[in-house]
Amino acid sequence: MYEHLTVVKHPLVQHKLTLMRDKDTPTAVFRQLLREISQLLAYEITRELEMTTRRIETPLCEMDAPVLAGKKLALVSILRAGNGLLDGVLELVPSARVGYVGLYRDEKTLQPVQYYYKVPPDLEDRLVIVLDPMLATGNSSAAAVDLLKASGANNIRFMCLLAAPEGVRRMEEAHPDVPIVTAAVDECLNEHGYIMPGLGDAGDRMFGTR
Ligand SMILES: O=P(O)(O)OC[C@H]1O[C@H](OP(=O)(O)OP(=O)(O)O)[C@H](O)[C@@H]1O
Numbered sequence: 001m002y003e004h005l006t007v008v009k010h011p012l013v014q015h016k017l018t019l020m021r022d023k024d025t026p027t028a029v030f031r032q033l034l035r036e037i038s039q040l041l042a043y044e045i046t047r048e049l050e051m052t053t054r055r056i057e058t059p060l061c062e063m064d065a066p067v068l069a070g071k072k073l074a075l076v077s078i079l080r081a082g083n084g085l086l087d088g089v090l091e092l093v094p095s096a097r098v099g100y101v102g103l104y105r106d107e108k109t110l111q112p113v114q115y116y117y118k119v120p121p122d123l124e125d126r127l128v129i130v131l132d133p134m135l136a137t138g139n140s141s142a143a144a145v146d147l148l149k150a151s152g153a154n155n156i157r158f159m160c161l162l163a164a165p166e167g168v169r170r171m172e173e174a175h176p177d178v179p180i181v182t183a184a185v186d187e188c189l190n191e192h193g194y195i196m197p198g199l200g201d202a203g204d205r206m207f208g209t210r
């Protein structure tokens with residue numbers, strides 16, 4: 001469908017995603033599952049991080065051992081639901097810098113409304129991983145990437161849990177340079193812009209709001 005799209009079909013990811021889709025899964029379990037899946041998706045999205053070597057001494061001898069190269073990566077959460085992915089990824093990459101893009105989707109127009117923006121410095125020198133569990137119309141993620149590019153970011157990846165084909169196409173048109181990693185691409189959007197079959201409103205299910 002899209003050459004920069006990776007769907008992580010690992011059995012653990014797919015099993016946990018099914019539990020998350022189930023409407024009877026309680027808030028606390030939903031949150032925990034999202035944290036667990038975020039780490040499995042992070043494993044995939046960081047697969048090609050640049051490496052260098054560092055001279056170290058083991059108890060037995062010296063060696064040139066592999067370490068991550070370059071500046072600390074930046075994780076950017078699209079509020080609110082992005083924070084559900086952020087917590088887990090930060091456990092895996094604790095020294096990452098963190099940014100927030102506050103966006104909510106207007107229910108009628110399905111256009112994103114911005115209410116907050118704060119990102120780390122030197123974005124042009126960092127890999128920037130944008131986090132949002134839901135890629136529906138793609139309007140929110142495309143807007144977040146617009147803002148990050150305006151701040152200098154030029155090496156951006158997008159991590160989500162569920163994508164709609166419409167959102168993948170929107171991102172491909174707006175930002176063909178941004179690879180997407182997701183756990184699934186669902187069938188379509190419904191008339192209210194919700195992903196079908198989906199899992200409902202990720203933010204509401206995560207925080208117990210409606
Ligand atoms: O691809 P789109 O059509 O733009 O839809 C996806 C956006 O909608 C949800 O956020 P929401 O507006 O519900 O905000 P919330 O995270 O505060 O609940 C979701 O977390 C994405 O940010």
Ligand SMILES: O=c1cc[nH]c(=O)[nH]1
Binds near residue numbers: 194202
């Ligand atoms: O299905 C959807 C679409 C947008 N946002 C969500 O949280 N869920």
Ligand SMILES: [Mg+2]
Binds near residue numbers: 081202204
């Ligand atoms: Mg929401």
